[in-house]
Amino acid sequence: MLVALAVAGGAAAAPGGPGAKARAFLVANGARYGLRGDLSDLRDAAVVASPGGTHAHFQQVVGDVPVEGGVLNVGLDSAGNVLLVASDYKANVPAISTKPASPAAAAIAAARQSLGAGAQAVRSELVVYAEGTAALAWKIALSSDDPPGSWDVFVDAQHGALLATRNTLRQADGRVFNPNPVVTLQNNSLRDQNNSAAAVPSNGYSVVTLLGLDSSGYLRGSYANATAKLKRDNAFASNLSFQYDRSNVRFEQVMAYYHIDRTQRYIQSLGFANVNNRQQTVVANGTTADNSFYSPSTKQITLGTGGVDDGEDADVIVHEYGHSVQDNQVPGFGSTSEGGAMGEGFGDYLAFTMSEAGQTGSYRACVAEWDATSYSSSTPPCLRRLDGNKVYPTNIANEVHADGEIWSRALYDIWNAQGKTIADRLVLQSHFYLTPSANFTAGANAIITADRALYSGTHETSLRSIFSARGIPVTIQ
Ligand SMILES: [Ca+2]
Ligand SMILES: [Ca+2]
Ligand SMILES: [Ca+2]
Ligand SMILES: [Zn+2]
Structure with missing residues (x-):
């Protein structure tokens, strides 16, 4: 017919x-x-x-x-x-017997043994394996969590021999700045050039693995959902390879996904399973202002495109994520001006600790070197620094970002005195002791309390002298 x-x-x-x-x-x-x-x-x-x-x-x-x-x-x-x-039709496959002599259970056992104890069988089915001599085979799909793995193992269904093992793990990758091209290339004279690809040479980028993506093909995963302002601009890659240059509207989405995901994973690695452990939505290039913000009402982060796109600088992304972290730990945090300053200082500190590796000299305590090229005349260009000499209350200017440099300097000193892991754990733990109206003194008391809870007060003398140097009164006995 x-x-x-x-x-x-x-x-x-x-x-x-x-x-x-x-x-x-x-x-x-x-x-x-x-x-x-x-x-x-x-x-x-x-x-x-x-x-x-x-x-x-x-x-x-x-x-x-x-x-x-x-x-x-x-x-x-x-x-x-x-x-x-x-x-992909395979010509000349012979009409072999499709009745297995060996059961699926035996094939599963053989497949698991070949991969190691951690691999679990997810599925088994009979197939004709037609690479070389055609053979009836059990196709066993297996996976393991640690290390992450996904395999298809083919076992001869007549004789039990292992025919082939195929690694089916879909690694997602993306092209990012880490943290930004000024730092990576040690080049303070890079300029935005109206978002042109040519403004940053290819060695200013890194190719990274993107973790935790769902299989939708969008930048959507366990800890981040990076979107564009317009749906049509959402990054989509069915092969999970997100490689764009900075002139592509999708580049900032990859940046946002990668840097938020890695920050949340780092927080969890410090032992904090319930600190903003959720899917953070980010709207990359969501406003034309040279500003980015976290909204406590929508719980979303919006990144602006003024000057250098804010989403091209990991320091800006992580700073905004810091606001989200703090809002998650202390809902409504920052109702006082000192609290607001602590929020800004913490955001800068988080950006610092997530990017400090390999940063030396004047880059180390400088925040957002690339974004700042469009408005800063310092060398290197900095949105703010963590190593300033402002003290409380003399230098209080009643502007949260400026006053935040008092707080971030204290946190920076703790980091330098105790090292990354201890300092980061103390700072995150301290937020659990705060209320929305917290001021500098409450913040300092909370860090000392965190040290007592986590380290039996081992670092208290050092902590007290750091707050004293900033003029921040500590009132806890
Ligand atoms: Ca861009
Ligand atoms: Ca900007
Ligand atoms: Ca820096
Ligand atoms: Zn901020």
């Missing part, structure tokens, strides 16, 4: 759905793909709709058993005309 249809008027004129039309086309043109004239070894697998039409998928079989990798994909336009045939 199908042959008759093809003879009668070609695939485009054949009646019926896309699958029937595709089949008719393959009957008429199958010789090109090495197909059998009657298509008796092709099973209808799926018909998928897309904006461009439909796609009829076929699975090659021996009897009822699928031939591994033997698929055809026939693309049709909306009128049902065949546009393209993609064929």
